[in-house]
Amino acid sequence: MIESLHAVPDAIIECDVLIIGAGAAGITLASLLDDGHRDVVLAEGGGMAVDATAQSLFKSVQQRGTPFAAQEGRYRVFGGTTVAWTGRCAELDPIDFAERAWIPGSGWPITHAELAAFYPQAMRLCGFADGWEGVPTAADNDIPAELERFVWRFWHDGGGRYQNFGERFAADFRRSLRLRVLLDANLTRIEPAADRTDAHLRTADGARRTVRARQIVLCCGGIENARLLLNLAEDSPNLLAGVAPVIGRYFMQHPRAATARFALDRSQSKRLQRMFNRFRRAKGLEYEAGLSLSAATQARHGLANASAVFRYARRGWGLDSLIDVAAHPGDGLISGLRRLRGREPLLGPVTASLVVDLEQAPDFDSRITLARRRDSLGLRHAAIDWRVGAIEQRTSRFLTAAVHYWLRAGGLARPLALPGLESSGALEAGGMFESYHHLGATRMATSPRNGVVDTDLRIHGTQGLYVCGGSVMPTGGHVNPTLTIVALAARLAKHLGQS
Numbered sequence: 001m002i003e004s005l006h007a008v009p010d011a012i013i014e015c016d017v018l019i020i021g022a023g024a025a026g027i028t029l030a031s032l033l034d035d036g037h038r039d040v041v042l043a044e045g046g047g048m049a050v051d052a053t054a055q056s057l058f059k060s061v062q063q064r065g066t067p068f069a070a071q072e073g074r075y076r077v078f079g080g081t082t083v084a085w086t087g088r089c090a091e092l093d094p095i096d097f098a099e100r101a102w103i104p105g106s107g108w109p110i111t112h113a114e115l116a117a118f119y120p121q122a123m124r125l126c127g128f129a130d131g132w133e134g135v136p137t138a139a140d141n142d143i144p145a146e147l148e149r150f151v152w153r154f155w156h157d158g159g160g161r162y163q164n165f166g167e168r169f170a171a172d173f174r175r176s177l178r179l180r181v182l183l184d185a186n187l188t189r190i191e192p193a194a195d196r197t198d199a200h201l202r203t204a205d206g207a208r209r210t211v212r213a214r215q216i217v218l219c220c221g222g223i224e225n226a227r228l229l230l231n232l233a234e235d236s237p238n239l240l241a242g243v244a245p246v247i248g249r250y251f252m253q254h255p256r257a258a259t260a261r262f263a264l265d266r267s268q269s270k271r272l273q274r275m276f277n278r279f280r281r282a283k284g285l286e287y288e289a290g291l292s293l294s295a296a297t298q299a300r301h302g303l304a305n306a307s308a309v310f311r312y313a314r315r316g317w318g319l320d321s322l323i324d325v326a327a328h329p330g331d332g333l334i335s336g337l338r339r340l341r342g343r344e345p346l347l348g349p350v351t352a353s354l355v356v357d358l359e360q361a362p363d364f365d366s367r368i369t370l371a372r373r374r375d376s377l378g379l380r381h382a383a384i385d386w387r388v389g390a391i392e393q394r395t396s397r398f399l400t401a402a403v404h405y406w407l408r409a410g411g412l413a414r415p416l417a418l419p420g421l422e423s424s425g426a427l428e429a430g431g432m433f434e435s436y437h438h439l440g441a442t443r444m445a446t447s448p449r450n451g452v453v454d455t456d457l458r459i460h461g462t463q464g465l466y467v468c469g470g471s472v473m474p475t476g477g478h479v480n481p482t483l484t485i486v487a488l489a490a491r492l493a494k495h496l497g498q499s
């Protein structure tokens with residue numbers, strides 16, 4: 001059943017599991033726990049469509065440190081941020097889980113294998129209907145030893161879109177007998193009540209209801225999970241006393257920047273685009289091939305994990321381009337047809353930008369705290385101090401240099417600009433692209449001194465309070481996080497189903 005909180009009678013709603021937030025994490029959990037064995041409530045702050053009132057709750061964020069668009073890239077609606085994501089999926093690498101001496105604070109308290117067991121389920125939940133494999137392999141013998149070919153997958157529904165979790169699961173949830181979805185239902189307070197916990201929900205116009213649950217899971221996104229917990233800790237100091245000092249700490253993203261630009265003539269363009277491109281199809285499995293730093297290179301040079309892709313653009317309308325266009329009048333049509341068949345488009349002379357995605361080293365001082373001002377629900381706004389550190393800059397420089405030397409030595413391209421070789425590795429405030437990947441601020445750790453949740457994603461020192469999402473990731477590798485978020489939710493569903 002899906003209904004607005006406005007339509008719910010004013011009496012305590014009892015359930016076994018209450019999930020707060022209907023994004024990729026919350027919807028995954030709800031769908032897996034809805035197996036007829038328990039009563040589940042999924043409370044979502046937004047409605048079925050994006051609207052300005054709900055979105056306004058994300059607008060006021062105070063910022064220090066490296067600026068980024070914290071008011072953008074979050075959606076308060078059934079489906080969460082998957083209403084706008086671009087569907088790029090990849091698994092974390094085994095090295096991302098390892099404690100690395102050169103990255104203080106690295107190391108997950110669960111192994112790669114423990115999470116990898118849930119990736120196949122996560123792939124299906126992210127829409128990969130026909131499986132994950134089936135992308136052609138390219139000859140890698142050209143690539144320098146420091147680098148590896150890395151592939152991201154996308155599942156494209158044919159409507160120009162990637163899976164919106166809300167659209168995919170709404171019909172199932174409407175039919176469900178033991179799963180109740182409450183829309184316009186914002187969590188504002190939590191209060192322990194004997195062996196259960198009361199969650200206070202309210203609508204934007206002030207209607208209030210209480211849900212009493214055995215277990216509560218926050219799935220509100222990478223920034224909101226921390227902001228909510230900070231507000232809850234202030235409201236009920238005893239509830240989260242054990243973890244209060246670490247809530248909001250170690251906030252990370254994936255710093256992303258264009259670190260080099262190269263000019264490619266017709267034959268260089270063909271060669272590079274065959275190896276590294278976004279191979280699109282009209283519908284179904286797409287993939288993007290790029291480069292990543294090998295684990296051995298990271299260890300040898302003390303670097304973070306990182307990857308890079310080339311983004312191609314037809315060269316401007318200079319004399320050489322005009323001559324090329326005149327000499328190849330059918331190019332546009334041929335490129336379009338090749339793209340439709342999932343082949344690399346051959347555009348003639350192009351400019352290739354190298355775009356890097358970097359893992360961040362966890363930094364205690366990169367953090368989310370609370371601003372003084374309150375939103376319309378009475379919760380204090382987030383204040384975010386995001387820090388980009390020296391290891392990320394060094395990694396960006398190393399990766400840019402490795403690609404640059406390889407392209408130059410192989411006669412594959414002519415460099416036009418190399419900002420990634422400068423001291424900041426092109427990771428300057430205002431110069432980075434938004435990744436909208438909010439990670440780490442309620443991280444997983446075996447001890448409450450180092451993290452907010454334990455290996456079962458239960459908040460240390462609480463009975464039935466859990467968190468799921470990018471915020472529980474102790475480090476984030478270089479890949480887009482949603483596949484891993486869904487795998488974490490599937491793992492949590494198994495745990496909750498057994499407890």
Ligand SMILES: Cc1cc2nc3c(=O)[nH]c(=O)nc-3n(C[C@H](O)[C@H](O)[C@H](O)COP(=O)(O)OP(=O)(O)OC[C@H]3O[C@@H](n4cnc5c(N)ncnc54)[C@H](O)[C@@H]3O)c2cc1C
Nearest residue numbers: 021023024025045076080081086087088187220221480482
């Ligand atoms: C433009 C764009 C492109 C992206 N592309 C990719 C990509 O290609 N690949 C990838 O892996 N990731 C991508 N991402 C990131 C991806 O969308 C997120 O990682 C993912 O959606 C996070 O899922 P989540 O469930 O943790 O959080 P969200 O999807 O943000 O869901 C959180 C939910 O909680 C609700 N909520 C918040 N506070 C409350 C409250 N107090 N009470 C009740 N409900 C609440 C929100 O309304 C929301 O529905 C992209 C993001 C953007 C913006």
